[in-house]
Amino acid sequence: AQSVTQLDSHVSVSEGTPVLLRCNYSSSYSPSLFWYVQHPNKGLQLLLKYTSAATLVKGINGFEAEFKKSETSFHLTKPSAHMSDAAEYFCVVSSRPSGAGSYQLTFGKGTKLSVIP
């Protein structure tokens, strides 16, 4: 079985300070990992994805994430928060739970990011 844990349901930062959104995963087989952002009443937009290439992944809007297999983590970071970053962020894992058959997606429960002016 696979699972995703977003360690914080809510993170609050001041504008211009760094952002850290934490994600741990569990998967028996080599996973792909994604971060999505959702603004209120909108669909989810892909920020970045890891698919077994470089472990440091750069995404849109200055976000990046590092895949750490030994820690089973895929934390999302940004050096300097902007007001427009206020949204909900979802960590997603994709793998074949039994090593064969269809790939399954598992979503974390989300982290709401607030940015204080």
Place this chain on the structure above:
Amino acid sequence: DGGITQSPKYLFRKEGQNVTLSCEQNLNHDAMYWYRQDPGQGLRLIYYSQIVNDFQKGDIAEGYSVSREKKESFPLTVTSAQKNPTAFYLCASSRITQAGNTIYFGEGSWLTVV
């Protein structure tokens, strides 16, 4: 522009009614999905389809039905058997279900029971 179109954005359902949410994609994707989103619970999979005329139940399929008669279309019917249908519904698609293939989302539909 290619994308996923969901309609309507807002829908109200009376007790005992069936309602259908539309989802159309022009990305030429094989796989399509329906998710339900409730506050604090993340996304839960209702149904998915990997090919025309075939679909599988997700984690919370009870009270819902789907069809996949065309590659581009994957409508979701919320039946009267769904006792708590008020939620935000998201349709998504991807090329095929394989590692690394990005899943793309529509803008979502709000369903409210009145």
